[in-house]
Amino acid sequence: MIRLVALLAAAVIAGLVAGLMALPLIGGAGVTARNVVQSFERLPETMDTPPLPQRSQILASDGSVIATLFYQNRVEIPLQSVAPVMRQATVAIEDSRYLDHNGVDVRGTLRAVASNTRSGDVQQGGSTLTMQYVKNVLVNEATNAEELEAARGQSPVRKLREVRYALALERRYSKPEILERYLNIVYFGAGAYGVEAAAKRYFSKTAAELTLPEAATLAGIVQQPTAFDPIRNPERSAKRRDMVLARMTQLGYITKGQAAQAALIPMQVLIKPTIVPNGCTTSYAPFFCDYVLQTIRTDPAFGDTPESREAFLRRGGYTVRTTLNPKAQRGAFEAVTDAIPINDESRRAAAITMMEPGTGNILAMTQNREWGTSGRGKTTYNYNTDRAHGGTIGMQAGSTFKVFTLAAALESGISPTEYISSPSPNTFEGFTNCETGASFGPITVRNSTGQGTFDMARATAYSINTYFMAIEERTGLCRPAEIAESMGVFLGSGEPLLRVPSFTLGSMEVTPLAMANAYATFAAHGVYCKPRSILEIRDRDNRSLDVPDEDCTQVISQDVADGVAAILTGVIDGPITGRTGAAMSLADRPAAGKTGTTNESAAVWFAGFTPDIAAAVWVGDPRGGFAHPMKNLTINGKYYDQVFGGTLPGPIWKQSMTAALEGTDPTPFTLSNEWSLRPARGVTSMSSLLRDPKPGEGSDEFVFDNSAKPTATAPAEPPATGTPDDDSAPTVPEEAPVAAPE
Structure with missing residues (x-):
């Protein structure tokens, strides 16, 4: 059976080459069936599908959100939480025979070959939805430029690998499971990974709430996320949406009347975007937020090496509850900015840290600066902390x-x-x-x-x-x-x-x-x-991870x-x-x-x-x-x-x-x-x-x-308010710059 599939794969790959799919020849004689079969059989039969990077949240001690962090803006959801019309739109435009093939659609691929041969260009792809999922996983797991090129590059080897893995995945997972995984991994443009983040980004709603025109818009984005971005390119996005609606009509998912009604809605009316803040910058406690991240990056409790600790942050999907007391934090920020406003002409800075005796818990950490890299009143240096935690020399x-x-x-x-x-x-x-x-x-x-x-x-x-x-x-x-x-x-x-x-x-x-x-x-x-x-x-499954306990000594x-x-x-x-x-x-x-x-x-x-x-x-x-x-x-x-x-x-x-x-x-x-x-x-x-x-x-x-x-x-009461404290001895060094430019 495997050899038969390999022969079919050889035919597919050879057809793709012959059909001007822009795949380079191997050697001077091109791709032979024997070479393809041998290459195919040497490929691993299984593919790891590690958890996807997700958004993480940093919370205050009372559970309120301090910041949302992500390398990829994604919220994984089950297929049941995706509107049926979104599932239909995706299958219609990406792989209409999804329910009929075993991961490799030979008929669809040959049809694409014929179409591309006639046009002299690549107008139809031969990848199934399962193969696209494989490609996305490989791209997502690439750790260097070479691996990324291997996952994205147009080569017979890449196609063979996608075919091999797709066949294995179809034996391992059901069709609904693969569709769920695809909808959670695929990139929808504008920084949105997965259908839930995309629904929020473009329509300010959940994936379960998507309507027909919204679903058709999202499904149409995937092929070229930049070109079909409905915010930047509403006209091109509308044409692509209408193409999805037409395909859904052909397949019987919707009626012509429903398609026509959905196509009437202008893209500018349809889109209701939401920008999800990423990182500490927009937080009300940006410098404490950064201290938390620096703690994870420097504490061996979160990984034996800097690389493993960075991977901890990159994977995401974590809910980090911190020691921050929002009332103390806001009161401290108000105090430092009341004394010295952020953009004060003096350019003087004020910083305060508040702690709970007997626990080591940091209750507040702030300064009269905004988080930023340029401009008066902005800095990325935390004046409260040492150099190892993003601060200064003191x-x-x-x-x-x-x-x-x-x-x-x-x-x-x-x-x-x-x-x-x-x-x-x-x-x-x-x-x-x-x-x-x-x-x-x-x-x-x-x-x-x-x-x-x-x-x-x-x-x-x-x-x-x-x-x-x-x-x-x-x-x-x-x-x-x-x-x-x-x-x-x-x-x-x-x-x-x-x-x-x-x-x-x-x-x-x-x-x-x-x-x-x-x-x-x-x-x-x-x-x-x-x-x-x-x-x-x-973690993403609500399991509690080990974190350092209180570490106290007399x-x-x-x-x-x-x-x-x-x-x-x-x-x-x-x-x-x-x-x-x-x-x-x-x-x-x-x-x-x-x-x-x-x-x-x-x-x-x-x-x-x-x-x-x-x-x-x-x-x-x-x-x-x-x-x-x-x-x-x-x-x-x-x-x-x-x-x-x-x-x-x-x-x-x-x-x-x-x-x-x-x-x-x-x-x-x-x-x-x-x-x-x-x-x-x-x-x-x-x-x-x-x-x-x-x-x-x-x-x-x-x-x-x-x-x-x-x-x-000096106020009237009590006496001696504001009395000069003292001048340090002449032995104090004459210069001790903070080394923290604004």
Whole structure:
């Protein structure tokens, strides 16, 4: 039987060549029957039919759609979900003898040969619908140019392969099954693969709802999708539609009256197109969306190699439910764009990441930019993330880094109630390389506005540089950096943090995501959780796939973490006049946080948390903070002599937190530590955080110059709003560009 079919195939192929089907000759003598038979018998009898690429959806945590992604815009559906008239139109125009042959229609092929011979051109094809399906599968599975040419090229070998596979498929599947597969794989133009996507693209409806004129239009497109595109070429498409209607009439699928009625409808009236957004670009959370894709591309959980992870995305058909909280995301975007509009003349950028302590879940990630490759206010760089996840090399964090020195100090036994002399300027000569023991030499540091003798709470509230340099000198340089790295903080380039004296002043270039997660670790009593953006992935059959679970580790003791948290609550809610975080006090709940300002205000930050949410905000210039410092400039119509951590990042943080927590019950801090440090909110006496100075210590040495605060941002209540945070030490590098052009 197989040899008989092979002989028939030989006749078909030879006829195609003789009939000017544009097939090249093999050798000088042409195609012989023996060669064809031998080639045919050597071909595999079966063909793999892997799942087709489909659309994937990325969802927020509540199930709402963030983005739709596809390499091929396709939604697979069963044949029962295709209107009967669409099935009839397809068979009528593509393979009217579909129900009568076994995959190879010799009669139809010879008829095509005769027609093409008479015309001297290729006007009729000899491929059956089954053979067309085979060709589409081979094209779809091609991984390189050679395989693609083999699937598309006009050659006897290709035809032989299609015949062989078509015969095998007809034995394996029923006619309805093959028709279903064909309708799901075939390209209908305008980016629509499969009949369901095509119905949506051209008529804004499902394939089950297609009418006769719509079905005839779609069936007519397949032969030449560009030429018969009803949107771009309505007249040619209408003629092709009428040809389909005529063929359906000849075969008895419809009456002449039905065909005439359908042909009366102008194509411009018939077409009601819908464009399906593809990718993160049009999402309301484009940078978070891209972070999810970058996570899949870089995480071995989704494939052992970059190629296999890319194939995971290419196959599609997945529903990815993420950690994103839509309310938090929209509130954060409103906050950054209220502070600095997208197209602001200053060109300054603002970015914020919000996280859930104790889980690693990313709740929001946004910036005052649109996703795009050109134009002011557009970028494809995610200012919240590191280079490996589509971001930048990071930005200097300023005094938000002082929390790591606080933790190291408490851990090493330095008492929070110990008063330390902190003059300005002050020279430090005791710093040594924590690995080699080599001395760094004398380092001189100054404070922004104050000097005196401080305990931890006051020094943190005022962000006293010389105090933190003094305790860092005592802890050594290794442990503060080790604590930061244990909380996921590395350079934006992915490299380890530098063990240098300016560490505590925030000379390291890091990301808002890393800082938000570090502060979330303090909120979670010292438990660090790896950042997590994906909760669940389901495939096209609704089967759940393995995704990374919460990955949490106790990296510092609860004593130390809660001690730091208690001190940070005093920055926002404590009674100290002139504290840097006073303006960030939330209306209905306690909070903790820290401002950060680098040399020349090249970058300004605020990082903070409640028990429920941690967030970090960066504001700066993507072109390079030291080349474009935030001094003597106008932002959003308002002039600033200098921008500080409490000027813009702090209010962005407060507005974002307020929006995200709206409608939720306030959660109190529950802090337990050996120093009996308590949260500041609601405490009338700060005796647990602050003690009166001992005789001779005299905190009256501290001088705070209220005139130095930026009056442009200082509301009436609470006092000291927008107080300058601090200027980093001269040891901070002079230039640290973000390397993220707009």
